[in-house]
Structure formats: C-alpha cells, structure tokens
Amino acid sequence: MPRLRAVMATIAAACVSVVLLPAASAQAAPTFSVDSPTVSEGAGVATFTVTLSEAVGNTVTVNVHTSSVTATSSLDYVALPQTTLTFNPGDPLTKTVNVQLIDDQLDENDESFTLQLTTATGGATIPPPTFGTATIQDDDDPPTLTVEDASATEHTNATSLIGFRIKLSRASGKPITVKWTTANGTAVSPGDYTHTTNTATFNPGTVSQFVNVQIVGDTIDETDESFSLILSDPTNATIADNTAVGLIRDDDGPNITIAGTTVTEGGPGTTQTARLIVALSALSPQDVSVAVASADGTATAGSDYDAIPANTRLTVPAGQHVGAIEVPVHGDALDELDETFNVNLTAPQGGNITAANGLVTITDDDATPAIVVQDLAVIEGAGVATVTVGLTAASSRPLTAAYVTRDGTALAGIDYAGQNGSVTFNPGETVKFVSIPVASDTVIEDVETFALVVSDTATPGASVVATIAIVDDDLTPGATPNLAISDGSPVREGDSGTRAAEFTVRMDRPLARPVAVKYATVPGTATAGEDFEVAQGALTFAPGESTKTIRVLVKGDSEIESNEDFTVVLLEPFNARVASATGLGIIVDDDTGLTELDVPGSTIRSNSLLCGKGASSKRCRGLLVRWESEARGKMRVAVDVFLPAKKSSSKTKKSAKSSAVKKKPSSTTKSASKRRMRLLSRTYTVKRGKRSVRVRRLSSRSRSLIRRVKAAKVRTARLTLTFTNSEGAREIKRYTIKLR
DSSP: OHHHHHHHHHHHHHHHHHHHSOOTTOOOOOBEEEOOOEEEGGGSEEEEEEEESSOOSSOEEEEEEEEESSSOBTTTBOOOOOEEEEEOTTSOSEEEEEEEBOOOOOBOOOEEEEEEEEEEETTOBOOSOOEEEEEEEOOOOOOEEEEOOEEEEOOTTOEEEEEEEEEESSOBSSOEEEEEEEEOSSSOTTTTBOOOEEEEEEOTTOOEEEEEEEEEOOSOOOOOEEEEEEEEEEESSEESOOEEEEEEEOOOSOEEEEOOEEEEOOSTTOEEEEEEEEEESSOOSSOEEEEEEEEESSSOBTTTBOOOOTTEEEEEOTTOOEEEEEEEEEOOSOBOOOEEEEEEEEEEESSEEEEOEEEEEEEOOOOOOOEEEOOEEEEGGGOEEEEEEEESSOBSSOEEEEEEEEESSSOBTTTBOOOEEEEEEOTTOOEEEEEEEBOOOSOOOOOEEEEEEEEETTSTTOEEEEEEEEEOOOOOGGGOOEEEEOOOOOEEOOSSSEEEEEEEEEESSOOSSOEEEEEEEEESSSOBTTTBOOOEEEEEEOTTOOEEEEEEEEEOOOOOOOOEEEEEEEEEEESSEEEEOEEEEEEEOOOOOOOEEEOOOSBOOHHHHSOOTTSOTTTOOOEEEEEEOOOSSOEEEEEEEEEOOOOOOOOOOOOSSSOOOOOOOOHHHHHHHHSOEEEEEEEEEEOTTOOEEEEOOOOHHHHHHHHHHHHTTOOEEEEEEEEEOTTSOEEEEEEEEEOO
C-alpha cells in the first residue's frame, strides 16, 4: 500500500510537470473580415474596409471582387473585377476598397451588392461570413401623374370610345397605381357617355397608358359636350394634374358645301376678287367652321392669285346659312388660256363636308396677238427669199399661222418655188421665218413680185400679206448707174415723241428700168431702239426716178448728254452700184438739265437789285438766281431787265369849279412810258458744278433811267433769264418784278 501511494505520487508529479511545459505549435492563424457599408445613391462611392485580425511576421494576401444582389452592375454601380490586397509586415491591419456608384433619377427600392473575399495566402484564413454587403439607399422623389384632355366624335346611333392618356413625369422602378373616375359636365351619363371608375397600373419602366370611356351617339344636332376624368389615390407617385376634359364632338350638324366661281382677270396692275360661297344644308344652333386652303391648278399662287394663308378657318355663325371666302386674283396683259385653282375644305366642326372642293376659273381677257409680216426685196441670184412672220406680242399659249404663196408678176415654178405650210409660235416666241426658193436666170427683166399670204388658223378670214420683190441682176456693168447717200441734217431730239432725220439717196443718171437698193441703220454713239428707231428696208427707183428719201425717227428724251450719231448704210444694189454707201445722222441734245429755278421773293426792291456804285453792300444785296441742273459743262446765264412799253392815256379829273383841262405829258414821262427800255444786261459764265449767280450794280446810264422811271411812277419791270449749256441748248425764264 505504501509502495502504491509512492507510485501514484510520482505519476501525479509527472503529470503536473507536463502541464507546465509550453507547447511549441499552439499559436492561432490570422483571419480576414470585411464590413457592410450603407450609402446614399448620390454619394458616388461605396467604401468597404477589409481587416486583418492581427499583425504577422510575413506577407499575407486576399482577393476581393464585387457581386450583384438586387443592385445591377453598370446600372447601379461599376463592377470591381478580382483584385488582390497585400498586407506586408508592419502595414496597417485595414485596407479600404472603393466601388463607384451610378446615380439615376429612378424612384426605386433600396438595392445591394457584395464585396467577396477569396483565396487568402500567407497562412491567413477567411472565416464566415466571407463577404460584406453594401446597401444603396434610393434618394429620388416619386414621379408625378398627369392626364391629358381628349376628344372624339359621337357617331350617329352608335357607341365609340374616347381615350385619355395618363402620363408619368418619368419612369419609376416601382409599380404605380392610380384610381380614375368620370364626372358629368355638359355631357351627362348615361345619355351621352357611360360613367366608369377603374384603376390604372404602371409597371416599372412604363411612362404612359390610355384609359377608354364609352360615348353614346344620337341624331340630335347640338353643341359639342364635355365631361371630366378625375385621378385619385396614387401609390408610389404623386398627382400633378388630376382632371382632364373629354370633348364629345357632335356629328349631326348640317352638310357643308362649297361652290366654285369664275372671275375675269383684268389688266396689268389690277386686282379682282374671286368670291366662293360656303353653304349649310340647314341652320345650326352652334357655330360651324371648316379649315380653308388654296391649291394650284393651272393658275400659280403669287403670280395669278394670292394663296390663302395657312391655318385659315371659315366660321358660319349659329343661326346663319352661308359664309364666303374671298381670294384676290391678279390681272396681266398676257394672252393665255383660262386658268384654274382650287379652294379646299377640311377639318369640319359642327357639320359634315359633302362638297370639299371649289374650282375657281380665271377667264383671260387679253386679246390674241396679231400676226404681222414684212415686205421683202431679194436679188434674183440670192437663191432664197426669207420672210419674217411675227406676233405683235408674246402669248403664253401656242399659236399657229398657215401660209401660202400667191403669184403676182412673178410666177410659181418659173421665178420662184410655190410654198404652203404653217408655223407654230411656242409660248413666249414672237418671230418665225418662211424660206421661199427664188429662181435665177440671165434674162434682163423688170422687178417681179409675188405674195405670201399668212392666216391665223384660230381666226377664220384674218390674214396678212407680205409682198416679195425679185430684183433682176442681169444688167450689163457698163450701163450701171451710181448710187450715193448724203448725211442727214442734224436733228434736235426734243424731250419726248419722235422727230425724223432725212437722208437723200441719189442716182447719178436715170435708168429706163427699175433700180433697187437695201438700207439699214447702224448704231454709232447713239443706241438703236433707245435714241432712234431701227430702220431697214429697200428703195425702188421707178424708171426715170433719180432721188429717194430715207426717214429715220429720232426719239426725244430729257437726259443731258453729248450729241450722238448713227449711220444709214446702203447695201445689195440692183441694176446699180453703190458709190457712197454711208450717211451720217447727228442727234443734237437740247436738254439744259434745268429742273428748278429759284428767284426769291415776288417783290424785288429797286434799291437792292438796281443799285449803283456808291450804295452800301448791306443795301445792295442784288438778285440771287439759283437753279438745279444736271449739265456736265459750263453754264452761261444772261440777265436782262426791261421796262415794259405802255400806252399814254393819262387824264386829269375835272375840277368841281372848272371844265376838264388836258395836260400834255412831259417828254421824260412819255419816253419812259412808251418805249421798252433795257435797265440791266449781264452775262455770266458759271463754272462747272456751280448752281447760282448774284446780280448787282448798275451803270450810270441805268441809274439815270431809274430816276426817270421813279418820276414816271413805273412800278414793274420784266426780268429775263437765259440759260445756255455747253452743248448750245438754251432755256429762257421770264418773271415780272416790282420796283419800289
């Protein structure tokens, strides 16, 4: 027993010794953990903190990445790919991981995603939970609800639907509901529409939807009626506008028709009115209106008529039967076909359109241009005679003229080739040509003629005739007379109208057979058509004649210009030769350019105009003559003052006590009253560009005459102003002035 106790004591002591010995491999491994942040959607970043449980003497790492829960990467946050966090000896025991958030305006529930910890190294471990959860708190207000007005036509004795659109201000991430119901206005349920109550539901992402209300048709002509649709009790949204108006358009109104009309266009610069009547089939208790628009036909808006402005409506007031549309129509001078345009009705309110188009016909009232032809002389050897056929004015429609040759002294088949046919003037054309072959021979013969008869195919019996002269070219050279044209006498142009410049064509010896020569005007410094009228034609000298005259019309104007010239040329002689082919015509400008003459005051005092050498400058103001002129060069102004001649017829009154006694007038008085006396004569040369001259001072003789004039009690004088420009043209102005 004692031995057993000793053994037990020894064993117990050994056990105690074992317990007290330190164990070399009993140290725990470090661990990784991560927190779970909560952050507002608009914060921009969610920050996770990864923590190492204790410091270690070696490097440890852990991998992290994000994973979606209710939040969606790329919509709610930016996904973080797998990333390694490294903790070196001595580093802090925490590291942060930032994940970018995506803000939006979508009202939605709070959402979340996680940061996952994986693959720890260096002896570290990841005890559960192995992730941290980030909660994104939504910070967006709920959207607002509105409802839009709507309208529909009732349709006779039938039902139809009117749709109201309910809208969200923006999409939501939550389901949204709103209740709606109808309420009477001028339209009353159940006669006009069916009262309805319901709920509209918007799934996430939906922003609008339609709800329908049934309307009831009838056959009563009545005004348009309305009712309301009202929103209430929304969920996950608020109401911004809770009421919409539903308009029921009546379709039982009268029929609407428009009638066409015809208007005559009138002359250039005039405006006529096309008036179209819009009529109702019956009177209506409400206003009836339609949209009105014009549309081109063959007439063109802007040139032929004024287009009806956009968005124009015509209203026939309640209780009235008709309305009118007026369209301005423009006149012109162009011959043309009648033209048309349309006035169209659309979008009726209060009635039904049964005739929507009104045709307006613009009747042309311009005369058809007349056909004209020119006579022609052609040398026999020329081979062809080309006759010009023209119109007096252009036309906008095609015109056709028929032609046929007719024998005179020249015979078809012998002297020329007979022709017949037609020419067509296209719109805008005014000239056509007809070519007729002419036969050549060696027979010396007189001038022969034939005719070209041209007829308007649209006007039976209307025809014109051109005479074609075939001039023989077989005369021997030795017997050929000489032709010469002289220069025309200078012609003053005048301010308007025309004046003739005459050119004489002489033949040096008469011939016993006809002689012919063509002539034509050629512009020089003068412009054809503007300064003179173009002249061309042929002169024919009958046997024995030796002179002919060419007249060229010169056009007057009031433009200040230099003298101008043109030439008349002789060409293509027959039975003669041209010795002097050109004659010069001079157009003399007679315009002074005076447009206004200013002689101030109707009374000119003698002591200010007719003052002498000794008068003070203040008293001797003189006469200021001022004018407006377009003259290019110098201007000469001649100033003359005359006393008018008067008959001597003075008598003295009878005295109350004695008979009448006639007194003989003195020689001074008689001389002053009977003779026309020149008191003043001055000529001034005014420099280029100057527009006034002042007249003053008199000679001793004039001052003497003034004294005699005063003695004779002459109170008026005659002032004559003569203006001469650098071209020699004169203009005279006369005035009566008073002497005091």
